[in-house]
Every structure is written in structure tokens, then in C-alpha cells.
Amino acid sequence: MALFKDIHSDLKTVEKEINRYIGAEEPVLTKASGHLLRAGGKRIRPAFALLAGKFYHYDLEKLIPLAVALEVIHMASLVHDDVVDASVTRRGRPTVKSKWGNRISLHTGDFLLGRSLVLISQYEDQRISRVLSRVSVEMCQGEIQQISASFDADQRFRDYLYRIKRKTALLISASCELGAVATGAPEGLTRALTRYGYHLGMAFQITDDILDLVSNEKVLGKPVGGDLRQGIITLPVIYALEHTREKERLRELVTRQDKSAEEVKETIRLIKESGAIDYAFEISQKYLEKAKKELEKLPDVKTKKTFARIAKYIGERQY
């Protein structure tokens, strides 16, 4: 990603370390973890940690265990999502679950989570373990709420915010926070980076949720409307349920468990016609504004421009 060019070679080092670190005594575990790793991904969490580290005494050695742990925690949550999801592909490749089955996927996720916590337990500053274990707990709560609230047309804006905070924003926020902590940054600086990451993460997830409705299968690497099929009620859906002229029909479609391809199409059409996409886009812009406001508190290092560009990029992702 061009946005990460300042840390390009350091990210490569992180990638190698991830690869080395997920090896296990059990060959099937190494294979399952490696399969997931090779499926790619943007490595945005390690990137944010390294970039945050640039605001103080940047030291790659000190940042590597954290950067690796962040990506591995993220991977662990993906494997566990796949265990419970129906989807057989992720990022265009077969999921760990579809290749190795539920039992292996479950333990692979546990293994990866455990490995990441071993890594960060090597830091002297307990704050890193503390923040990441807390985030992992919140991530579970987000997943559970998502399950409880699936196909529920009565949820509100704040239920959605609760969920995406836990599913996405907290780990991105922690990436920024701990990148600062690992380099010994002072409290004020760390706080601004934490908040930048949080607001950016919220905008990132809202954008993702919009793309799931308006993008295409080729770009997404999975069919459009995946959230609708799984019953995940995202921001545009919540808005549309209130503002569409066909309230009853949309409600019926949203709460239907086995939607046909035609019904998914119709649902997306009703959502778009309600103005929900523009609305969600505005909310995402508000979060990006808040993220940029935090940047004003940061010292004028080169990375500050990179962080501003990242915020801009998220606001301009193609719909």
C-alpha cells in the first residue's frame, strides 16, 4: 500500500517475523496458520503500530513483537469468525475451516491468540499486555452482540456503534496506542494517537459496511450483501429501515433468514433508494474529522502527513 511507503521495508521485516512466529510443533497448526497468513491482508494493524512509533523514539526492535502480536490477534479472530460463519472463502481463498474443519480452526485460533499474548508478555511495560487482553475480551463481546442482534430489525444506531467499536476500532486504536507505548512516548502523545486510531477505526468499519452493499464481488473478494445474508444489521440498514417508503417490505426482507439472490438485490435497492448510503458516508466523514482533529495535537513529524493521508484515503474509498 502506497500509504505505508515510509515503513515499507520495516513492514517486510514484520511479515517475516509473523511467518516465523506462527510455526508450531504440530505440523497441521503451522499449515493452518500459514494458510491464513498467505491469504494476505493489508496488515494495517502492524502498520499503525510502526507509524505511531515514528512520533517518538522509533525503534524497530522494540516494535516488532507488538506489530506481530497485533496481526496475529487479528488472524485469530478471523479464524474463529470462520468457524462460526457459513462462508467457505476469505480474501478469495478457502477458509481454514473449509480446509481443516471446525476442530482444527478452533484450536488454531486459540493457538494464535495465545502466541500473541506470549509475545507481548515479554515487554516490561505491563500496559501492553493489559491493553491487548482487554481488547481481546471486548472483541468477543462485540462478536456475541453481533450474534444476539442478528436479523433483529429493532436495533438502534448505538447498538451498531457498540459493535463496530469492539469488532474493529478498539484493535486499531490499541495499535496506535501501543506503538507509542512501546517507544516510551509521553502520555499526551499516546492519548492523541489512541484517539486518532479509534476514530479512524470507526470510519474504516463504516466504510467497509457501505462497501458490502455498493461494491462488487471482484473488489470485495466475496459476494455483495454478505452482511445482509448473515443478518448483520449495519448502519445503512438501520437508517433505511426508518427512512424507506417501503418499511414493511424492507423489514420483512432484513429479518428473513434465507434470502434468495433476488431478495438480497431487492434489499440493497431499497437501502440505496432511502438515502442510507449518503447518510452512512456522512457519519464516516464525521469520524474522520475527529481523527484529523487529534492529529493537530501531534508534533510535526513526516508521519503526521501519512496519518492525514490515511484518513483521506478511507474517506475516498470507491463506492
Place this chain on the structure above:
Amino acid sequence: MALFKDIHSDLKTVEKEINRYIGAEEPVLTKASGHLLRAGGKRIRPAFALLAGKFYHYDLEKLIPLAVALEVIHMASLVHDDVVDASVTRRGRPTVKSKWGNRISLHTGDFLLGRSLVLISQYEDQRISRVLSRVSVEMCQGEIQQISASFDADQRFRDYLYRIKRKTALLISASCELGAVATGAPEGLTRALTRYGYHLGMAFQITDDILDLVSNEKVLGKPVGGDLRQGIITLPVIYALEHTREKERLRELVTRQDKSAEEVKETIRLIKESGAIDYAFEISQKYLEKAKKELEKLPDVKTKKTFARIAKYIGERQY
């Protein structure tokens, strides 16, 4: 348990803390965790931590977070075992999985593991986080190896030891070790307690594996021969496969995936006739001897006798 009478009231405090600590914002999570907690269990891991703490400057306040974390990590592993197991009951009650389904069970396990790591990240001594995150990784590797080796009649004694070390002995060993660490015990004392816990844990699991073959449903809270049905090849089976006079028949039975009740009975009969139970009992006794040897290195506090009695009790569990 009469063996734990010295710490009876402290264990009650721990029990209350566990109950308080597994509460979550998501009601279903609190219910699922609470269900598991109320299913009971011997709480041997917290008990070992408290008892180990008695050898130095015993301080319940300092031991509580550790004791809670140990039981909660154990609970997390049970929930995840139930996700992948076919059994619908545990300790005579419906499993979390059979009541709430796979998805909730999966995230409940993740939640519990995360919560326990949050708890221990509060200790200043990083060793506690380090040891427990490592143990949780090894527990996964044990589970994975169990899956890979299921219904495999060609495994050896050392495969079995690798597995039970990870499934059981390491967490019991860590309970003793960290009970000492949490009270600031010196290295020599801590090491002896760690080894005591390890050898005792090995004996404990071997005994469990024997009981699965020779006990009865009422005592076990589950049908006899559960391991055989699941394809888990335990020490008596490994011995019997080599020493029975009906090698081919036993091999055929052990590797058969869907054994009838009659076939399970026949398998158990062949195992018993081979002398495998006595052999496994002897191995367990050897571990108990090693555990007792470690006790000799400990100071003469009252708990030393308790530890000796625990070792004796495990050696005498009813067959």
C-alpha cells in the same frame, strides 16, 4: 474436598470472585459462563495455587486474581472442548454448546480466556502472564495433537506423554509455580513446587484415563469408554495394543470410528485382560513418587503434609 480443608474458606472467597468476574455486558455471555461455573468441578487449580502460596508469605489478596484466572482458563478450555466434542453433557449437565450452540460457545471460551489474561496482566511480575500465556499455547498444541492422533493405533508412549503434559500437567504445574511466584517465594522453592505440580498432574491424568475404562457411569458423570469412542488413545490402550493376545482384533476395534456399545465393551475387556490397567497404575505411581520426592525439598509447613496426602489420594482413587 477434605484434602483442601486448610484453605476451605479461602476457596469459597475465590469461588465468589470467579462468579463475579465472569459477568459480562452481554447477558448471554454471563449466562453461558455462569452455567459452566455452576456445573461445579473440583477447583483443583485454584486450590493448588493457594496451597503453594502457604510455603512462603501467604497473602490471599495477592493470590485471588491468579486463582480466579487459573480456573477461568480451565473453564475456557472446557467450553472449547465441548464445541468440538460430540458430547451433550459435562459433569452431568448439558454443555454450553448443547444449550447455546457452537457460535456462543466459541466466543464464550474466547471471552473467558481473555478475561483471565486481563486479570493476570494486573500483576507487576510479568512472569505470571508469561507462564500462563505459554501454558495456554501448549494446551492448544495438546488438543491439536489429540485430534491428529485420534483413532491412530500406531502412536507411542511418548505421544501420550506429550499430550497429557499439555492437556493437564502444565496447568497444574503452573498453578503451583505461580502460587509461589505471587507470594514472592525464592527460586528454589518455586522450582520444587513447579515440579511437584507437574508430576502430580501427569499422575492425575493417567488416573483419569484409567477411570474412563474401569469406573462406572454414575461415578464418572458420563458413560464409560468415552475416550475410546472419541478415538483418544490413552496409556492403557497403547500398552494393550502391544501386549494383548488378540492384537488384530483390538487394533480393529480401537481404530473403528463408530463403535457400538457392544464393541466398546469388548475393547475394554481386551484392554483389561492384557494387564494394561496395572501397567498404567504403575506408571502413575512412578509420577507420584517423583512428586513426593520434590516435597522433600520443601520447608516443613503444614501444607507439606496436605500435598503428600493429595499425592496419596490420587494414587488410591477407586478403580
